[in-house]
Amino acid sequence: MSYIKPKFRHPRLPTNNLGYTIADYDGAISTLCAGCGHDSISASIRNACFKSSLHPHRIAKISGIGCSSKMPTYFLSRSHGFNSVHGRMPSVATGASLANRDLTYVGVSGDGDTASIGMGQFIHLMRRNVNMTYIVANNGCYGLTKGQDSATADLGSISKYGDVNGFDGIDLASLAILQGASFVARSFSGDKEQLEPLIRAAMAHNGFAFIDVVSPCVTFNNHNGSTKSYAETRDHLDAMPVDFVPMRDEIRTQYAEGTSQSVTLHDGSVIHLRKAVSGLATNDRQSALNTIKSNEDKARILTGLLFLDPDTQNLSTSLELATRPLNELGKDELCPGSKVLKSINEGLR
Template sequence: MTYLKPLFRHPRLPKNKLGYTLKEYEGSISTLCAGCGHDSISATIVQACFELAIEPHLVAKISGIGCSSKTPAYFLGNSHGFNSVHGRMPSVATGANMANKNMVYFGVSGDGDTASIGMGQFVHAIRRNLNMVYIVMNNGCYGLTKGQDSATADVGSASKSGHINPFQPVDLASLAVELGATFVAQSFSGDKQQLVPLIKAAIQHQGLAFINVMSPCVTFNNNPGSTKSYDYVREHMHATGKMDFVPQQKPIQATYAEGTDTAVTLHDGSVMSLHKLAPDWDPEDRLSTVNALQQARAKNEILTGLLYIHTGYGDLHKILNTTDTALNGLTEKNLCPGKKTLDTINAGLR
């Protein structure tokens, strides 16, 4: 068996403005279970990066441990990648981002990798507003170790073995809003129409963009009684609205027949155009978002779409007032101010 995709592609495949086809954004053949929701998420990342015409060599993919953390091998094969220690992806992403802020960073994690061993890392990545796309592929179980319940498994949810989870789940989307994340979204791996514009907006967002994606485990958590199964998620999804992502270079063409429309302008001039379906929800109001999430939870619904966004808060580099030049591009001339300046600095510390 080979893990490499065939080199041949149809010569008339559509190309983006860089002249690349989807081939340049794909990765190796997936070794995940057939039908795994994670592969659908990988496909949406490929599509989003292709449509935004992102140069693959300017992307860094960083993951932890778990089924989800294997996926960076399956998308953007021409990009940089690092598979880190369990739960420690945010630290590695922070170090890479501080060294070179001119890249697009994808942090890929799972519900075990983030909601259990990596919870502390998750909290501080949000607190620092690290400029990255943080995707959690959430299936409510530990797929690599035979399907035990994870911290996001809903109370009363039944595993494949028939075990009923007695514990309350960690609600990652609500937690991200409460912690002050500047971009919070939730989606379903089977909803490509919703997920692609969300990922495109997340890439363009200046700060940490968190997307919690329900991604059913077809082997261990796709059974009757599971609240993370394909059937359950499809039947209990409630979208905040329909959305379009409009890049800076293109005019807004999104129109809707009825309902309330709102447009959120990102820092680079790109626009997230939303047709709101939830009646009392404002994506730029944290309290409104918290209420909408709690109301959905009380109804056993899964609220999907762009939940909250705040564009007026700078990312980690702006907070620390770092140099405009990426740190890995600074030379000795930039870093060493000379003996006279150093003597003055040392004198001020005595």
């Protein structure tokens, strides 16, 4: 079996506004299990970047450790990339974004990488409002170490080995809303019609954007009794279809009155939420939390855009950092001399 992709591309492949084809956003051939939901997320990220006409070399993809953190290999081979230590991706993402705010940052993590060893770093990433898109491929188990329950495994879920989980699972979307994330969404890896526009909206958002994606593990968590299998997830979805309209496109909507909600982002892009769940106000944290809990009590998985603060201020702006990347600053700017240093020290006394 070959893991090398052929270089031949059809000469009539469609191009985006920058002249790139979808092949320019490809990565290596996946070595994950056939049918893994993570591969669908990789494809959605690739498609979102192509449709949003982002330069591949202006994107930085960052991950931790786990099946999910292998995903950046499988999309955007022409972008920057960093595979960090288990649970420590937020530190790398924070440092990189502060050093160069001109790149689009995409962090890919898993429920173990985020909800267990990386929980502390994840929370600080949200409260600082680092300007990035953070995607969790959530399958409720540790697929890389033979399927043990993760911290997001639902109460009562049955493992492949017949064990019943006796602990409440951590709801990462609710946690993100509670801890101050300025963009929170949930989706399903098998629903690209919803996931792709959510990723595009997240990348256009000015601040920390979090997407929790239910992504079934076909090897260890796709059986009867699992609450994160393909069949169980599809049967319990409460999905809100989403449209994303970039600023450069004409904005037109044909939805019936009362069935759509439009939210304008800081750059003029618009998110259209169709048939929004009754009672959900996406600009109100408490309303979002109540609606998520209400669906959870009914054994439903609420997906779509759950919360958005369109007027948020990201970390680089809050700290009033240099607008130019640090590697573009000259010696005189980086080392302004003892007189400037003395004045700074005096200001701190």
